[in-house]
Amino acid sequence: MKAAVFHEHGSTENIKYEDFPDPEIGPDDCLIKVKAVALNGFEPMILGKTTALRTPLPMIPGGDIAGEVVELGANVDKDSWRPGDRVSLYPLIKGEGMIGESRLGGCCELVRVPADCLIPIPDGLGDVEAASLPVAYGTALRMMITRGKVKKGETVLILGAAGGVGVACVQMAHAAGCEVIACSSADWKLDKLRGLGADHVINTQDQDVRTWVYEKYGKPRMGEGGGVNVVVNYIGGDTWVDSLKIIHPEGRMLTCGASAGYATENDIRYIWTYEISIIGCNAWSRADQAETMRMVTDGEIEPVIHAVRPLSETGGAIQQLIDRDYFGKIVLQP
Numbered sequence: 001m002k003a004a005v006f007h008e009h010g011s012t013e014n015i016k017y018e019d020f021p022d023p024e025i026g027p028d029d030c031l032i033k034v035k036a037v038a039l040n041g042f043e044p045m046i047l048g049k050t051t052a053l054r055t056p057l058p059m060i061p062g063g064d065i066a067g068e069v070v071e072l073g074a075n076v077d078k079d080s081w082r083p084g085d086r087v088s089l090y091p092l093i094k095g096e097g098m099i100g101e102s103r104l105g106g107c108c109e110l111v112r113v114p115a116d117c118l119i120p121i122p123d124g125l126g127d128v129e130a131a132s133l134p135v136a137y138g139t140a141l142r143m144m145i146t147r148g149k150v151k152k153g154e155t156v157l158i159l160g161a162a163g164g165v166g167v168a169c170v171q172m173a174h175a176a177g178c179e180v181i182a183c184s185s186a187d188w189k190l191d192k193l194r195g196l197g198a199d200h201v202i203n204t205q206d207q208d209v210r211t212w213v214y215e216k217y218g219k220p221r222m223g224e225g226g227g228v229n230v231v232v233n234y235i236g237g238d239t240w241v242d243s244l245k246i247i248h249p250e251g252r253m254l255t256c257g258a259s260a261g262y263a264t265e266n267d268i269r270y271i272w273t274y275e276i277s278i279i280g281c282n283a284w285s286r287a288d289q290a291e292t293m294r295m296v297t298d299g300e301i302e303p304v305i306h307a308v309r310p311l312s313e314t315g316g317a318i319q320q321l322i323d324r325d326y327f328g329k330i331v332l333q334p
């Protein structure tokens with residue numbers, strides 16, 4: 001089969017579009033023909049080896065896959081699955097880790113997965129849309145709703161709001177009836193965030209977020225208010241302490257990552273003085289993944305697709321992520 005592969009960590013020049021052996025399936029597996037695969041913020045991190053994860057080489061990137069069942073292993077229930085079924089793949093595989101991170105991903109023509117990773121794609125949902133949902137929308141659903149419990153009338157400030165997870169967080173907070181403040185470093189992305197329901201936008205290149213919040217909502221003070229109810233911060237780095245300083249008494253900080261660095265400074269005084277809850281979120285469930293598909297088919301949210309590119313352009317597409325030259329999801333098709 002054809003695949004986008006890197007044999008060494010490094011830059012996107014290491015990603016080669018080449019012939020790769022077809023996967024062989026075991027008795028509990030299915031062979032899936034990839035129809036669409038979406039990229040995420042961790043693709044550059046894995047390629048560049050900026051995480052502590054051990055990635056076996058060679059590696060095929062891409063964890064968000066929509067495809068079609070081609071072949072079933074001997075033990076797979078033939079009443080549940082048939083060749084030709086359209087499926088979304090739950091990418092966290094027991095004993096194997098995450099597709100595209102610790103085992104071969106979907107930037108190729110065929111993947112092998114255990115049958116219990118298959119989730120049917122509902123009628124009316126396209127392959128590109130289905131591929132765009134798992135990581136970004138699944139994580140946002142878990143972070144904003146399941147763990148973060150954002151509710152109508154709350155003020156929610158989202159840093160890095162123009163990325164895959166961020167766009168989904170803006171859409172979910174808006175759908176929940178929150179007052180949404182979206183932050184990005186580019187005006188063209190902020191215009192799009194307004195179009196998705198952001199009530200306020202902040203360009204972090206020329207506006208200090210803490211100053212903006214203090215001017216708009218006041219400085220947080222116990223018994224008086226001020227600040228915002230919720231900050232969504234998966235940027236980390238030098239944004240972390242300032243985020244603590246803008247949270248309303250008894251407010252929440254939600255996090256699922258650290259794009260700009262995880263070993264951040266902290267200021268514990270703000271956590272106890274203002275009784276701030278810091279809520280972590282890791283991954284999502286199969287049920288969450290199915291729920292994101294239902295939300296789209298029922299018209300509650302619409303996945304934002306920046307571009308659909310051929311699989312042979314995987315390296316260029318990952319470079320687009322590194323250059324932060326996108327809004328929403330970049331999807332590849334074989």
Ligand SMILES: NC(=O)c1ccc[n+]([C@@H]2O[C@H](COP(=O)([O-])OP(=O)(O)OC[C@H]3O[C@@H](n4cnc5c(N)ncnc54)[C@H](OP(=O)(O)O)[C@@H]3O)[C@@H](O)[C@H]2O)c1
Binds near residue numbers: 163
């Ligand atoms: N724990 C989990 O289960 C889980 C699941 C999914 C994602 N994550 C994590 O969540 C984060 C977001 O994922 P994603 O796929 O949405 O990533 P993404 O598409 O790369 O978006 C991140 C956004 O953050 C901003 N950003 C990126 N690098 C930055 C930096 N060094 N400093 C400041 N801002 C930066 C960019 O915004 P602008 O260019 O507009 O400023 C970008 O649009 C990542 O850290 C990822 O690893 C975790």
